[in-house]
Amino acid sequence: MDKYISVPLSDEDARSLRAGDYVYLTGTIYTARDAAHKRMQETLEAGGKLPVDMKNNVIYYMGPSPAREGCPIGSAGPTTASRMDKYAPGLLDLGLKGMIGKGKRSQAVKDAVVRNGAVYFAAVGGAGALLSKAIVKSEVIAYDDLGTEAIRRLEVENFPVIVVNDCQGNDLYETAIRAYNREG
Amino acid sequence: MPDGNGGERKIFRNMRTIEVSEITKNIKEMCIEANHFLSEDMEKVLDRAAEQEESPLGRQILEQLQENRKIAGEDMIPICQDTGMVVIFLEAGQEVHFVGGDLEAAVNEGVLQGYQEGFLRKSVVKDPIQRENTGDNTPAVLHCRIVPGDKVKITVAPKGFGSENMSRVFMLKPADGIEGVKNAILTAVKDAGPNACPPMVVGVGIGGTFEKCALMAKHALTRPVDRRSETPYVREMEEELLAKINASGIGPGGLGGSVTALAVNIETYPTHIAGLPVAVNICCHVNRHSTREL
Numbered sequence: 325m326d327k328y329i330s331v332p333l334s335d336e337d338a339r340s341l342r343a344g345d346y347v348y349l350t351g352t353i354y355t356a357r358d359a360a361h362k363r364m365q366e367t368l369e370a371g372g373k374l375p376v377d378m379k380n381n382v383i384y385y386m387g388p389s390p391a392r393e394g395c396p397i398g399s400a401g402p403t404t405a406s407r408m409d410k411y412a413p414g415l416l417d418l419g420l421k422g423m424i425g426k427g428k429r430s431q432a433v434k435d436a437v438v439r440n441g442a443v444y445f446a447a448v449g450g451a452g453a454l455l456s457k458a459i460v461k462s463e464v465i466a467y468d469d470l471g472t473e474a475i476r477r478l479e480v481e482n483f484p485v486i487v488v489n490d491c492q493g494n495d496l497y498e499t500a501i502r503a504y505n506r507e508g
Numbered sequence: 509m510p511d512g513n514g515g516e517r518k519i520f521r522n523m524r525t526i527e528v529s530e531i532t533k534n535i536k537e538m539c540i541e542a543n544h545f546l547s548e549d550m551e552k553v554l555d556r557a558a559e560q561e562e563s564p565l566g567r568q569i570l571e572q573l574q575e576n577r578k579i580a581g582e583d584m585i586p587i588c589q590d591t592g593m594v595v596i597f598l599e600a601g602q603e604v605h606f607v608g609g610d611l612e613a614a615v616n617e618g619v620l621q622g623y624q625e626g627f628l629r630k631s632v633v634k635d636p637i638q639r640e641n642t643g644d645n646t647p648a649v650l651h652c653r654i655v656p657g658d659k660v661k662i663t664v665a666p667k668g669f670g671s672e673n674m675s676r677v678f679m680l681k682p683a684d685g686i687e688g689v690k691n692a693i694l695t696a697v698k699d700a701g702p703n704a705c706p707p708m709v710v711g712v713g714i715g716g717t718f719e720k721c722a723l724m725a726k727h728a729l730t731r732p733v734d735r736r737s738e739t740p741y742v743r744e745m746e747e748e749l750l751a752k753i754n755a756s757g758i759g760p761g762g763l764g765g766s767v768t769a770l771a772v773n774i775e776t777y778p779t780h781i782a783g784l785p786v787a788v789n790i791c792c793h794v795n796r797h798s799t800r801e802l
Contacts, residue, residue: 346565359639386589387589387590387629387631388589388629389585389586389589389591389627389628389629390627390628390629391627392583392584392585392627395583395585398585398586398589398627398629399580399585399586399587399588399589399591399629400589401588401589401590403590403670404670404673404703406703426670426702426703426705426761426762427670427701427702427703427762428701428702428703428762446702446761446762446763448569448572448573448576448761449588449670449705449761449792450573450576450587450588450668450705450792450793450794451572451573451576451588452576452585452586452587452588452589452590453576453577453579453580453583453585453586453587454572454575454576454579455576456585457579470641471630471641471643472629472630472631472641484572486565486761486763488763496763496764497701497702497762497763499764500563500565500757500759500763500764500765501701501756501757501758501759501762501764502757502764503757503764504562504563504757504759504764504765504766505755505756505757506755506757506766507752507755507756
């Protein structure tokens with residue numbers, strides 16, 4: 325089912341999404357991948373404050389290619405989410421409502437999604453040129469020294485994603501693959 | 509001319525001379541080309557997949573990938589933001605004399621220039637543990653071979669790590685036989701699943717040694733996806749495995765469907781009486797490579 329949702333993600337919207345929904349996101353999201361997650365974790369362990377308040381926000385696991393002149397961003401598709409599995413449950417418990425990436429999540433992440441009424445979306449991997457067209461503005465807001473891995477604030481318009489893990493514990497990767505499995 | 513060991517070194521005047529700056533220039537252009545345009549065989553097989561996919565969502569994803577490639581070529585935005593670590597196969601004719609500098613430095617200079625001028629992502633860290641970005645996507649991973657002749661053949665294959673991370677080496681026993689090999693390949697592909705950005709291309713190396721099979725698996729990814737092995741049993745295996753992989757249901761984007769892989773390309777090599785090494789190098793649908801002969 326196609327849905328148009330604004331981000332940051334309200335508790336109500338997050339809880340209404342179901343695995344398999346095709347969703348267009350409009351509003352503000354933040355990027356963070358391996359190195360930024362590691363640094364956020366270290367900040368939390370040291371009792372510090374995160375550069376982004378997690379509450380109701382959505383993190384896009386993405387490190388873009390450099391922008392050409394006149395474009396807000398370069399190629400901007402999702403990276404493999406499982407590398408962030410170590411960090412995601414802690415951030416979800418701090419109020420993070422949505423994650424955008426590609427690939428399967430650990431049971432600990434799926435449990436944290438259920439526990440916090442959150443959602444994990446997949447964007448189409450390897451469609452970075454197409455996805456860049458749904459990003460209208462990009463600004464580095466923290467960890468500038470990490471280059472492509474810096475935290476960016478993105479303004480998105482109808483950014484296309486698919487719900488994989490929802491707050492009821494459904495997992496589209498499991499159900500959809502089973503539906504097309506033809507091994508005797 | 510003295511050779512430093514007390515003998516005379518002969519100078520052959522009929523060698524073909526190639527300036528290493530030519531290598532730099534070509535590698536720069538090939539890095540940019542490979543990251544914006546897929547080869548014709550890849551385009552064809554992906555277009556066919558969009559027609560054949562059974563799942564409506566799978567078809568929608570494959571159509572988005574078509575649109576993505578169109579935008580990449582027209583607006584010069586890389587097909588994928590992971591513009592990879594650059595793998596280069598360089599075959600130098602033994603009658604070629606490289607002049608004007610260090611060949612490996614010239615190769616890396618080409619990568620540096622290509623990634624800067626082409627607005628490509630710099631994804632290489634200097635040290636695997638300390639992880640500081642080199643800032644220019646160098647060094648490349650360079651595989652050189654000396655071959656007969658006076659030509660230089662260069663293949664530039666930027667490799668993304670979503671799929672690279674799902675690749676495997678299996679040191680099987682001779683008793684595991686062909687069934688063991690097939691199971692190993694299917695295990696690697698199924699474990700990769702949605703993480704490797706299917707529909708994928710599966711490169712396989714069977715035989716040789718630990719490193720030889722991995723190198724064959726990587727090289728197999730550069731073979732056109734519409735060309736099967738010339739060895740009858742290998743060709744059969746390629747076809748059987750492709751059908752089995754596509755029966756797994758993983759589908760485009762791992763979101764279910766009938767097109768999980770576009771091709772299984774297998775290379776083989778003699779091996780030791782005690783061994784049966786198998787390497788599976790998985791590549792996403794952005795199976796990039798550009799080849800030129802100088």
